[in-house]
Structure formats: structure tokens, C-alpha cells
Amino acid sequence: MGKELAVELHVPRHLSRAGNGPGRRAVLLAAVLAVSAAMPDRQQPPRPAAQGPDLPAPDSAPDSAVSTILHSGPDGDAVAANPPAAPSRAWVVDTYGKRPARYWGLEAPGVLARMPPAAPGIALTFDFCGGPGGSGFDQALVDTLRQRRIPATLFLNSRWIAANPAATHQLAADPLFEVANHGTSHKPLSTTGNAAYGIPGTRNAGEIYDEVMPNNDVLEGITGKRPRYFRPGTAYMDDVATDILGALGVKPAGFSINGDGGATFSAAVVAREVGKARAGDVVICHGNHPNGGTAEGLRQAVDKLLAAGMSFTHLP
Ligand SMILES: [Zn+2]
Numbered sequence: 001m002g003k004e005l006a007v008e009l010h011v012p013r014h015l016s017r018a019g020n021g022p023g024r025r026a027v028l029l030a031a032v033l034a035v036s037a038a039m040p041d042r043q044q045p046p047r048p049a050a051q052g053p054d055l056p057a058p059d060s061a062p063d064s065a066v067s068t069i070l071h072s073g074p075d076g077d078a079v080a081a082n083p084p085a086a087p088s089r090a091w092v093v094d095t096y097g098k099r100p101a102r103y104w105g106l107e108a109p110g111v112l113a114r115m116p117p118a119a120p121g122i123a124l125t126f127d128f129c130g131g132p133g134g135s136g137f138d139q140a141l142v143d144t145l146r147q148r149r150i151p152a153t154l155f156l157n158s159r160w161i162a163a164n165p166a167a168t169h170q171l172a173a174d175p176l177f178e179v180a181n182h183g184t185s186h187k188p189l190s191t192t193g194n195a196a197y198g199i200p201g202t203r204n205a206g207e208i209y210d211e212v213m214p215n216n217d218v219l220e221g222i223t224g225k226r227p228r229y230f231r232p233g234t235a236y237m238d239d240v241a242t243d244i245l246g247a248l249g250v251k252p253a254g255f256s257i258n259g260d261g262g263a264t265f266s267a268a269v270v271a272r273e274v275g276k277a278r279a280g281d282v283v284i285c286h287g288n289h290p291n292g293g294t295a296e297g298l299r300q301a302v303d304k305l306l307a308a309g310m311s312f313t314h315l316p
Pocket of ligand 1: 127128129182186232233234
């Protein structure tokens, strides 16, 4: 954890394109087109629903234009046919090290941004990012969930766990909550060093392994189980990264409702945004900013949703 970043998800939106300027976007788009031209056999129709429904951009999600531009369709690279039960770093580098990424954004193919149509309720997810200024614990938020018996999936980063060992054990021991992986150093998951919100991403397949597996081991040491889901810092991923996640045995998690804008929204805005959730939505908020508007806004929203007969569920 020596290379921790001083910034986290909560970078003001005007900075959010710093690492993603038109130059890089143009380059990536050109790369996408070049790949498409070079591989006519891969000019297939869009991926079938089984590989991830074609999702609308999440409400209030920044940079959805980038996602749209790069959401260019065919993705011929699947998860390796027979990944070993416990792939090594060398195997990941060997298998994925030379694959070109064709997508960069919040909804790479295979990312769970919405639950299947028959989902019984709303999935609330909370990131605990850690790092300087991001290692708080929002006890009021957790109390709200417990008092109302609302299940939730908690994405814990290694840095946050290191700063909050007692809270981590308390959360992991509560069957109301499923604990999931929010990365080791809180980096966007890229095979080429793409940045999101000014945070540099991983630079290659080996660094993706390093971002996932150490924290997987930390979480397994606490819960006794391998985590089922992974959401990288900033939630940005490329399509090779999601394939690597599949080989490593974790599912990439996105979101359909940005509930607290990286813990920057006021309580009123959190209440309004989370209040839009319906069955099947995956809501992202944060549990590491006790002085923000998330806890109060979430309390208002869930009380309204419960009164309207909505229910809540873990991720599938
Ligand atoms: Zn985070």
C-alpha cells in the first residue's frame, strides 16, 4: 500500500476529464476503429443480452459521453477458455498482456450495472475508498440500514480496512451486509494506464492482478470467503480488465444510480437521486464520509421507498 493515491473518487467534476482529454479519446477511438477495420470477422451484431444488457447511462454519472464514444460494440475476447482455479500473476500477464482494450468507461461489457429484470428489489452498494481524507466510517449510515433491516453490499478498499480494522470486522460479521472488493490501491482498472477523475489507472494486466488479488486475500482472511464482486476505484474499467476479473473469479460491479456523487451531494440531492431507485437498480453511495450528506439523504430516501412498498436486496 506504499503507492497510495492522495486523491480518490471525490475530485471536482471540472477536473474529471484531466486524464481523459479529447486527445486520448481521439486516440482511443482511432484505435477502436483501426481494430474494427483490421478484424472484419468480428463485425458482429451487438453482444447478446446474456453478456450484459445495453444499459442507459447512469443518472448523474460523469463522463457518460466518453462511455458512449468508446462503447463501440464487438468484443471478441472472452474470458480465457479454461482459466486455472487460482490464476497466477504470470498466467494473467501471459494470457491478457497483449490484448488491446477497446472500451474505457463505467459500463464495460459484463459489468453489472443493473440487475436482471426479475430482481426482487433495489441493491444498495456502498464504497469505502480509504486513503487520505477517505478513511472515515459513517456509523449513522450503517445504523440506518440496520434499524430498517436493509441489506447492502459494501465495497471495501485495502486502505480503508487498514484504517478501520474494528469496523471492518463488525461489518463483515453482520449477515445483513455482503463484503466485496474495492481494490488494493483504489485505481481505475485499465490495461493502458487510462485515468479517471485525474486518478491514474493500472497500466497493464499484471497491475490489474495486483489491484485485485491482495485485497481479495485480505477480505478472505476476514470473512473466510472469496469476495464475489469487484468495483475498482472510480468504477472505471476497460474490457480486458473485466475479462481478467472473470478469470480471477470476481464479477465486475457498476451501478445504475449515482446516489451521492462520490459523497459530494447534499442530503437533499442524495435523497432525490436515491429516491429514484426502482427494483433492479444498483445504487452507489459511500460509507466513508460521515460528514457528508449521504447518511441523512439515504435515510430520507429509504424511508420513502419503504413507505412506497419497495424492497432491497443484495447483488445477485
Ligand atoms: Zn472508491
